[in-house]
Amino acid sequence: xxxxxxxxxxxxxxxxxxxxxxxxxxxxxxxxxxxxxxxxxxxxxxxxxxxxxxxxxxxxxxxxxxxxxxxxxxxxxxxxxxxxxxxxxxxxxxxxxxxxxxxxxxxxxxxxxxxxxxxxxxxxxxxxxxxxxxxx
Amino acid sequence: xxxxxxxxxxxxxxxxxxxxxxxxxxxxxxxxxxxxxxxxxxxxxxxxxxxxxxxxxxxxxxxxxxxxxxxxxxxxxxxxxxxxxxxxxxxxxxxxxxxxxxxxxxxxxxxxxxxxxxxxxxxxxxxxxxxxxxxx
Amino acid sequence: xxxxxxxxxxxxxxxxxxxxxxxxxxxxxxxxxxxxxxxxxxxxxxxxxxxxxxxxxxxxxxxxxxxxxxxxxxxxxxxxxxxxxxxxxxxxxxxxxxxxxxxxxxxxxxxxxxxxxxxxxxxxxxxxxxxxxxxx
Amino acid sequence: xxxxxxxxxxxxxxxxxxxxxxxxxxxxxxxxxxxxxxxxxxxxxxxxxxxxxxxxxxxxxxxxxxxxxxxxxxxxxxxxxxxxxxxxxxxxxxxxxxxxxxxxxxxxxxxxxxxxxxxxxxxxxxxxxxxxxxxx
Numbered sequence: 001x002x003x004x005x006x007x008x009x010x011x012x013x014x015x016x017x018x019x020x021x022x023x024x025x026x027x028x029x030x031x032x033x034x035x036x037x038x039x040x041x042x043x044x045x046x047x048x049x050x051x052x053x054x055x056x057x058x059x060x061x062x063x064x065x066x067x068x069x070x071x072x073x074x075x076x077x078x079x080x081x082x083x084x085x086x087x088x089x090x091x092x093x094x095x096x097x098x099x100x101x102x103x104x105x106x107x108x109x110x111x112x113x114x115x116x117x118x119x120x121x122x123x124x125x126x127x128x129x130x131x132x133x134x135x136x
Numbered sequence: 137x138x139x140x141x142x143x144x145x146x147x148x149x150x151x152x153x154x155x156x157x158x159x160x161x162x163x164x165x166x167x168x169x170x171x172x173x174x175x176x177x178x179x180x181x182x183x184x185x186x187x188x189x190x191x192x193x194x195x196x197x198x199x200x201x202x203x204x205x206x207x208x209x210x211x212x213x214x215x216x217x218x219x220x221x222x223x224x225x226x227x228x229x230x231x232x233x234x235x236x237x238x239x240x241x242x243x244x245x246x247x248x249x250x251x252x253x254x255x256x257x258x259x260x261x262x263x264x265x266x267x268x269x270x271x272x
Numbered sequence: 273x274x275x276x277x278x279x280x281x282x283x284x285x286x287x288x289x290x291x292x293x294x295x296x297x298x299x300x301x302x303x304x305x306x307x308x309x310x311x312x313x314x315x316x317x318x319x320x321x322x323x324x325x326x327x328x329x330x331x332x333x334x335x336x337x338x339x340x341x342x343x344x345x346x347x348x349x350x351x352x353x354x355x356x357x358x359x360x361x362x363x364x365x366x367x368x369x370x371x372x373x374x375x376x377x378x379x380x381x382x383x384x385x386x387x388x389x390x391x392x393x394x395x396x397x398x399x400x401x402x403x404x405x406x407x408x
Numbered sequence: 409x410x411x412x413x414x415x416x417x418x419x420x421x422x423x424x425x426x427x428x429x430x431x432x433x434x435x436x437x438x439x440x441x442x443x444x445x446x447x448x449x450x451x452x453x454x455x456x457x458x459x460x461x462x463x464x465x466x467x468x469x470x471x472x473x474x475x476x477x478x479x480x481x482x483x484x485x486x487x488x489x490x491x492x493x494x495x496x497x498x499x500x501x502x503x504x505x506x507x508x509x510x511x512x513x514x515x516x517x518x519x520x521x522x523x524x525x526x527x528x529x530x531x532x533x534x535x536x537x538x539x540x541x542x543x544x
Binding site: 165 | 437465470472
C-alpha cells in the first residue's frame with residue numbers, strides 16, 4: 001500500500017464508550033476527517049465543485065479492527081487513493097498508534113463523484129495527482 | 137413549571153462514556169430532539185419558515201444535572217415554552233427517569249427567531265399556542 | 273438472507289451533517305444499537321458474561337451505502353446472525369426506509385467472543401438459537 | 409476573568425449539522441476535552457484518584473452562544489478555575505475564534521469532587537494551584 005498523506009490526532013475521552021475504548025463508529029469519524037484534510041491539502045476547490053453540483057459519495061466501507069485505541073492515545077491516520085474502474089475511486093486508510101507504530105485499523109473506502117446526482121468519472125483528481133507526482 | 141409536551145426515549149449504549157453513564161453532552165442531543173419533536177407536533181411549517189429566511193437560534197442554555205442516566209434507561213423529556221421580553225423565548229425542559237419518576241436533569245434553553253440574521257418577535261408561535269389553549 | 277430480529281428507529285436532526293443527510297458514521301451507531309437490542313431480546317445475560325470475563329469484539333465491518341436517510345425518516349434495522357468457522361460469527365444487517373421499503377444500507381459485522389482477551393467458541397449462542405428455532 | 413490554561417482545536421466537518429454550523433451539543437465536547445487537557449496538564453494523577461474512589465461530577469452548566477463555528481474554523485478554548493463555597497468549584501471557559509479573536513461561546517461549569525459518591529472538599533487542587541502561582 002502506498003500512502004500519500006497522513007495526519008495526527010489524539011483520542012478524546014468523550015469518544016470512548018463503556019468498555020473504556022474508542023467506540024467502533026468513532027473510527028469512521030477519524031477516517032472521514034483525514035479524507036477531508038487530504039482533499040483540502042490537495043488544493044482542490046471543493047466549494048467550487050459543490051457550486052457546480054459536484055458531490056463525493058461514499059458507496060462502501062470495509063474496516064478491519066486490529067487493536068483498540070484508548071483515552072489520550074495519539075495516532076496517525078494514513079491515506080492512499082486510487083481509481084477502480086472508470087467511475088469508482090478508493091481511499092486506502094490505516095490508523096497507526098504513535099507510541100509503538102502498531103496497526104489499529106485498516107480501511108478501504110469506496111466513493112464516486114456525482115454531478116447533479118449522476119456518477120461522473122473522477123478526472124478532476126488526475127491533474128492534482130500528476131502535479132504531485134502521485135499515481136492515481 | 138407547566139409542561140405542554142413530552143416524548144419518551146431510551147439510552148443507547150454508544151451514548152455512554154468511560155464512567156458507564158450518559159455523557160454530559162448527550163443530554164443536549166436529547167433536549168434538542170425533544171424541542172424539534174415538539175415544534176413538529178405544533179404543526180408549524182418550519183420548512184416554509186426556512187424558505188422565508190426564518191431561523192431559530194439558541195442563545196443560552198442552563199442545565200442542572202441531578203442524576204445520571206445509565207444504559208437502557210427509559211426516560212421522558214418534558215417541555216414547556218414561554219416568552220421572555222419582546223424577542224426571547226424560553227424552553228423549560230426536564231428529563232425524568234421513567235422507572236421511578238426521579239428528576240435526571242433540568243434545563244432552560246433561551247432562543248430567538250431571526251429573519252435573514254436579524255431577531256424578530258416570535259409572534260409566529262402565538263397562533264399555535266392560542267389554538268392549543270396553552271399560555272405562551 | 274434470513275433475518276431473525278428487527279427494530280424501528282427515527283432519524284434525529286443532530287445525526288445529520290452539512291449535506292442534510294445522516295452522516296456515514298451514524299449508521300454504525302444504528303447498527304450497534306440494533307445488535308445490542310437483539311442480544312437483550314435473546315435473554316442472554318451479558319452482565320453475567322462480563323462478570324465472567326467474556327466480551328464480544330467486532331473484528332471487521334463491511335457496509336454498502338445504497339440511499340441516504342434524511343431528517344425524521346423512520347427506518348427498520350434488520351438482523352440475522354450466523355457462525356463462520358469455529359470462532360467467528362457474523363451479523364447480517366440491513367437498514368430499510370419504512371415509507372417505501374427501500375434498502376438504505378447493507379452490512380456484515382464480524383465478531384468473536386473473548387474470555388480474558390482470548391477468543392472462545394460462541395457456543396453460548398447455540399442454546400438460545402435452538403430454543404428460538406433459529407439456525408445459527 | 410483570569411484564564412490559566414488554553415488549548416487549540418479545529419472544527420471537523422462531522423461536528424457540523426444541517427445548518428452548516430457546529431451543533432450546539434458539540435461545544436460541550438470541546439469544553440470537556442479542554443477541562444481534561446487542563447487537569448492532565450496540572451500533573452494531578454487522576455488514575456490514582458479514581459483508584460481511591462474519587463470522582464469529579466459536573467452539577468451545572470451555563471453556556472452563552474455568541475457566534476457559530478463553521479467547518480475548519482480554528483479556535484482556542486480558554487479555562488479558569490475557582491472555588492465556590494466549601495465544596496463546589498467552577499470552570500470559567502470561553503471559546504474564541506482564532507482568525508479574528510471573536511468570542512464564540514462563554515461557559516461556567518460547576519462541579520464537585522466525590523469520594524465513594526459523597527461530596528468532598530476540593531483541597532486536592534490547592535497544592536497544584538499554589539505550586540503554579542494560580543489563585544483558586
